[in-house]
Amino acid sequence: MKKNQTNVLSELRQMILEGALSAGSRIAEVPTAEMLGVSRTPVRIAFRALEQEGLLTKLAGRGYEVRSISVEEIMGAVEVRGVLEGLAARQAAERGLSLEHQQALASLLEEGDQILDVESLQEADLERYQQMNKRFHDIVIEAAHNPAIQAALSRNEHLPFASSSALAFDKKHMQREARRFQFAHQQHHHVYHAIVNGLGTRAEGIMREHANATLGYVHQPKDSDSLTVITERKL
Missing domain, CATH: 1.10.10.10 (Winged helix-like DNA-binding domain superfamily/Winged helix DNA-binding domain)
Structure with a gap:
């Protein structure tokens, strides 16, 4: 290809x-x-x-x-992202989604379902998912109508693996990657449901978990100062 x-x-x-x-x-x-x-x-x-x-x-x-990247650096950036995107989801739920945002998110959820509804996930499918994923996150942030969140996220995105667009996937283990993306997309459905129904606290919690799920899989060897494989990344 x-x-x-x-x-x-x-x-x-x-x-x-x-x-x-x-x-x-x-x-x-x-x-x-x-x-x-x-x-x-x-x-x-x-x-x-x-x-x-x-x-x-x-x-x-x-x-x-x-660059030399430490586990602590990634953890800090991902935690900040989770807090900011969680706040965005809560404020979007409290303010209420516009019809335009609601339709856009629903369309992206359907697109994600279609991408993942295959017997064997291919690299091209993950590239499409990556684009869908970024747009989903962008709309949730837009729906909060809070420029301070957007500004803070823009600064945070300059840190390693802190951006929703900074996805990585392991082509050698595509079945595992497929399960990871399917789980992440279910979280998209749950946060959408919470926002549409005005459940601000629930929307915030799901969105924070969506980012922070990464942290349980980050590890650093004791005999090295460099980062090794992260077997699960944020989505």
Whole structure:
């Protein structure tokens, strides 16, 4: 399958997550493009995105360096995201969804159901889910009508794996990934139900759990300062 921009970004993010691109290593456009079998343009765009996510540091000369990321750094960023998105969900429930937002969320839930209703989940399906997932989160935040939440989330998204769009998935274990995405999408249904029915406290709790479910799976080896595999990521 020909890699698109999202494929390249997700693959590089996963390589950093698993340590295939280790902390402190230098990476450049040409060798990375050759390794992935793509042109330099999607790699260049991916590098910039990963820099914004806090995974790469741009060097004074050419190229980038993979940042050293601690478990504590990820935990802190994900917890903050959970608090902010939980607050957004509660305020959206208390204010009431507009018909436009309600229809958009319902349509995204249906799209997610269709994506996951397959015998064998493929990489292309997960790319579609990733786009759906980001839009779902964006609408919940929009529905809160609170610019302070949006501003705080924008700052937090520059930290590693703190953004709803910074998804990673393990292509070597697609069945496990399918179960993970199916569970996450059920949480989407539950938070939607809570918001539509004005259950602010419930909506907040589900949305916080939706982000913080990551933390029970993050681990760091005792004999290393670098992050190793995170077997479950936020959705």
